[in-house]
Amino acid sequence: MQIAEKTRREFIKELAISAALVSASSLIPGILFARDQATPTLENIDWKKTPCRFCGVGCGLLVGLQAGKAVAVKGDPNSSVNKGLCCVKGYHSILALYGEDRLTKAQIRKNGKMVEVPISEALDLVALKIKETIKEHGKNAVSIYGSGQWTIPDGYCASKLFKGAIGTNNVEANARLCMASAVTGFLTTFGIDEPMGCYEDIEHSDVFILWGNNMAEMHPVLFSRMLDHRQKNPHVKIIDFATRKTRTSYASDHSIYFVPQTDLAVANAICHEIIAQNRVNQSFVDANCAFKQGKTNIGYGLEDDFKFKDELSDIDFKKYSEYLKDYSAQKVAAYSGVSISDIKLLANYYGDPSKKVTSFWCMGPNQHTRGTWINNLIYNIHLLTGKIATPGNNPFSLTGQPSACGTVREVGTLTHKLPHGVVTNQEDRELAEKIWKLPPGSIDSKPTHHTVSMFRALDRGEIKFMWIQVTNPMVTMPNLKRYRNGALKDGRFIVVSDVYPTPTTEVADVVLPSAMWIEREGFYGNSERRTQHFEKLLDPPGEAMSDTWQLIEIAKRLGYEHLFPWSEKEHIEKIWAEYRLFHDNPKHAMAPYDELKKNPGLQWPFVNGKETKRRFASKSDPACDQSREFDFYGKPDHKAWVIFRPYEPPAESPDKDFPFWLNTGRVIEHWHTGSMTRRIPILHQAMPNSYAEINPEDALELGVKNNDWIKLSSRRGEIRIRASVNGRGIPSKGQVFVPFFDESLLINELTLDAYCPISNQPDYKKCAIKVERV
Amino acid sequence: MIDLKSWQPMVIKSFLLYFLPKNKEEIIKSLAQYSFCEVLPSTNKNVLIITLESEDPQAEKIRISTIENLPGVESLMMTFGASV
Numbered sequence: 040m041q042i043a044e045k046t047r048r049e050f051i052k053e054l055a056i057s058a059a060l061v062s063a064s065s066l067i068p069g070i071l072f073a074r075d076q077a078t079p080t081l082e083n084i085d086w087k088k089t090p091c092r093f094c095g096v097g098c099g100l101l102v103g104l105q106a107g108k109a110v111a112v113k114g115d116p117n118s119s120v121n122k123g124l125c126c127v128k129g130y131h132s133i134l135a136l137y138g139e140d141r142l143t144k145a146q147i148r149k150n151g152k153m154v155e156v157p158i159s160e161a162l163d164l165v166a167l168k169i170k171e172t173i174k175e176h177g178k179n180a181v182s183i184y185g186s187g188q189w190t191i192p193d194g195y196c197a198s199k200l201f202k203g204a205i206g207t208n209n210v211e212a213n214a215r216l217c218m219a220s221a222v223t224g225f226l227t228t229f230g231i232d233e234p235m236g237c238y239e240d241i242e243h244s245d246v247f248i249l250w251g252n253n254m255a256e257m258h259p260v261l262f263s264r265m266l267d268h269r270q271k272n273p274h275v276k277i278i279d280f281a282t283r284k285t286r287t288s289y290a291s292d293h294s295i296y297f298v299p300q301t302d303l304a305v306a307n308a309i310c311h312e313i314i315a316q317n318r319v320n321q322s323f324v325d326a327n328c329a330f331k332q333g334k335t336n337i338g339y340g341l342e343d344d345f346k347f348k349d350e351l352s353d354i355d356f357k358k359y360s361e362y363l364k365d366y367s368a369q370k371v372a373a374y375s376g377v378s379i380s381d382i383k384l385l386a387n388y389y390g391d392p393s394k395k396v397t398s399f400w401c402m403g404p405n406q407h408t409r410g411t412w413i414n415n416l417i418y419n420i421h422l423l424t425g426k427i428a429t430p431g432n433n434p435f436s437l438t439g440q441p442s443a444c445g446t447v448r449e450v451g452t453l454t455h456k457l458p459h460g461v462v463t464n465q466e467d468r469e470l471a472e473k474i475w476k477l478p479p480g481s482i483d484s485k486p487t488h489h490t491v492s493m494f495r496a497l498d499r500g501e502i503k504f505m506w507i508q509v510t511n512p513m514v515t516m517p518n519l520k521r522y523r524n525g526a527l528k529d530g531r532f533i534v535v536s537d538v539y540p541t542p543t544t545e546v547a548d549v550v551l552p553s554a555m556w557i558e559r560e561g562f563y564g565n566s567e568r569r570t571q572h573f574e575k576l577l578d579p580p581g582e583a584m585s586d587t588w589q590l591i592e593i594a595k596r597l598g599y600e601h602l603f604p605w606s607e608k609e610h611i612e613k614i615w616a617e618y619r620l621f622h623d624n625p626k627h628a629m630a631p632y633d634e635l636k637k638n639p640g641l642q643w644p645f646v647n648g649k650e651t652k653r654r655f656a657s658k659s660d661p662a663c664d665q666s667r668e669f670d671f672y673g674k675p676d677h678k679a680w681v682i683f684r685p686y687e688p689p690a691e692s693p694d695k696d697f698p699f700w701l702n703t704g705r706v707i708e709h710w711h712t713g714s715m716t717r718r719i720p721i722l723h724q725a726m727p728n729s730y731a732e733i734n735p736e737d738a739l740e741l742g743v744k745n746n747d748w749i750k751l752s753s754r755r756g757e758i759r760i761r762a763s764v765n766g767r768g769i770p771s772k773g774q775v776f777v778p779f780f781d782e783s784l785l786i787n788e789l790t791l792d793a794y795c796p797i798s799n800q801p802d803y804k805k806c807a808i809k810v811e812r813v
Numbered sequence: 814m815i816d817l818k819s820w821q822p823m824v825i826k827s828f829l830l831y832f833l834p835k836n837k838e839e840i841i842k843s844l845a846q847y848s849f850c851e852v853l854p855s856t857n858k859n860v861l862i863i864t865l866e867s868e869d870p871q872a873e874k875i876r877i878s879t880i881e882n883l884p885g886v887e888s889l890m891m892t893f894g895a896s897v
């Protein structure tokens with residue numbers, strides 16, 4: 040009795056502390072507590088390292104194991120990412136393993152109903168359906184749709200099976216929805232993907248400009264590092280450049296609000312000012328930059344048969360400066376909502392040679408119908424001022440998911456990509472065929488579908504089979520109704536691998552239960568090129584199986600066992616060894632397995648036993664031509680390209696029928712669609728349902744009070760939702776913000792499936808809606 | 814013997830305590846003396862998490878007021894409460 044009472048008391052205390060941690064995190068931007076998550080008893084705990092399951096910051100955690108269960112979490116003090124700290128999601132991450140409705144058995148749809156079956160039967164059916172579909176409709180009728188939460192081995196095996204063995208480029212991942220514009224931004228400006236800087240730049244910067252980036256909620260540990268740096272160095276400034284007031288705004292020194300889409304014009308205005316004030320770093324520009332322009336009026340991808348190919352042509356500095364004359368502070372202030380003085384303030388920070396400047400951005404610039412352009416334009420500012428690739432000077436594109444970089448960008452799980460290079464390049468295909476031991480010509484040279492196009496092809500019936508792993512597209516696809524109806528049409532066969540039931544498992548014909556995170560061995564790669572290994576620490580429940588092993592089981596059933604000849608015990612180590620062959624060069628070398636096992640993450644390029652903190656600066660990057668101070672070796676001319684990109688309007692703007700902007704996004708408590716964090720009681724209680732933030736003046740005009748029910752409708756759908764007035768975030772007048780974590784309030788039924796024609800990433804931040812009181 | 818009529822379950826509550834930075838050490842020291850509460854300081858903000866155990870509402874009231882009256886305490890905000 041006594042023991043039971045003590046345990047209950049400790050348990051309630053744990054809940055009390057957890058509740059306080061959650062409240063503190065949602066109320067106070069960047070707050071951190073260095074303490075283990077409280078647990079019933081902390082005796083005999085075995086602590087093991089792992090990266091956090093959730094966001095792209097990639098904090099190192101120590102998970103406490105006791106009697107075969109994960110019972111405690113603390114930040115790993117040896118991790119340079121978070122130095123022993125972690126946010127509220129990290130602290131509670133292990134609870135996501137133990138939700139009551141965890142999928143532990145495979146299910147097959149029989150006579151319209153899902154029935155549990157042994158996993159071997161489900162795998163047999165999946166393999167049979169792939170074979171039948173290919174036989175009847177060809178290899179491009181089968182597809183796989185994965186995730187930036189795929190571990191590196193998951194993505195590698197998916198690419199090898201579908202692109203290599205089967206020979207279809209129908210491989211995509213949800214990272215298309217979150218960072219494809221970052222990739223095309225890097226490729227167009229630098230010719231090579233992923234950030235040149237590192238998190239350590241935070242402690243060297245004087246000014247942080249946050250481009251549409253609510254870091255307090257989305258990248259809380261980095262945000263707290265930034266606040267900590269400012270606390271120690273009062274001259275440090277944080278400037279929030281956004282469309283709505285958020286937790287980040289409250290902690291910033293100055294907030295500047297812009298009209299959606301006009302970030303393009305403001306970025307050009309900053310460059311115009313820098314040139315007008317004679318603050319171009321001429322020696323840097325002369326040695327390291329080339330000037331280019333691309334096509335204009337490039338469309339929005341709304342038509343099923345939409346096609347676009349960008350072409351860059353040479354211009355010179357003079358021509359570039361002339362183009363910018365349309366972007367004087369006066370002209371841009373007239374339509375961007377940003378005052379002339381704020382444009383000049385931003386230009387002064389970037390242009391002042393005595394200040395080190397870091398720009399951070401994530402979904403704001405990336406989920407944008409001109410996402411590639413705005414990425415290019417932020418780089419233009421850093422290139423004109425030479426503030427790049429040195430400590431504290433860092434244009435830093437952050438990622439949202441734990442392995443969007445590691446798996447999707449580095450392994451290349453997108454239709455056009457391979458683990459090294461692209462399918463359209465013969466040498467890259469030949470390298471893949473050699474490493475994968477495939478006959479020459481096995482890999483198709485034509486990319487097929489990016490994500491929106493893939494779901495449209497499923498709707499039209501050109502794709503008949505889709506395997507979805509570690510993602511929840513029936514919550515996240517824009518213009519959702521079309522794609523859900525498409526998935527439900529006759530003749531489509533959908534396989535879903537996941538850890539919990541979701542709206543996506545509801546449309547499945549087969550559900551495969553997945554082993555989650557530390558229930559299997561794997562690697563993630565975070566935003567700063569850091570690869571992190573984690574061991575299998577726990578047994579998965581029931582028949583749950585890792586996504587990697589599910590893919591291998593299917594490969595065997597399809598007759599490709601010789602391509603996946605590894606034992607269950609050592610397959611991850613063998614996959615890593617094979618994958619490293621793709622990056623066997625000083626620009627991208629990956630650390631060996633044993634090193635990754637020992638360390639709390641290592642940054643690539645990993646050359647001669649050393650990590651590379653900053654790329655393109657000869658001092659720190661072994662791939663540079665050492666006779667130059669900087670070497671932008673991604674481009675054949677070894678220069679970074681300053682690309683002129685104009686302002687163009689969004690695909691849909693408010694009008695008299697739909698007079699409000701709709702912006703969607705995330706909240707600190709929940710991971711994406713909430714399929715895991717809504718199973719963590721304390722996080723679910725803290726943020727049980729989604730809501731619509733509306734501007735207080737708009738609320739007054741509409742007669743809407745906080746918590747009233749309102750109807751939001753667009754040309755595509757409608758939802759009823761509670762209004763939030765003067766709540767956590769406050770949108771500018773004429774704008775509405777709705778988080779997308781709540782599967783009972785599917786805001787993506789309203790969003791538009793317009794995308795950036797270069798990156799093919801949809802814009803979740805701008806469409807037109809109506810707001811009505813109900 | 815427990816008198817079941819007057820017996821009340823132990824109540825555990827958690828609070829966020831906001832304080833003036835200059836009084837941080839003093840506040841933590843004072844709170845450490847009380848067996849009825851546990852303290853978890855933030856590493857980067859002027860905030861503490863407190864868990865408070867009380868056997869009845871009267872004791873709880875006195876304890877909250879004791880904490881609120883410590884020099885430098887700006888406010889106490891409850892985040893959770895449950896009976897054991």
Ligand code: SF4
Nearest residue numbers: 091093094098126129
């Ligand atoms: S900041 Fe991201 S990676 Fe770090 S603990 Fe929080 S969710 Fe995990």
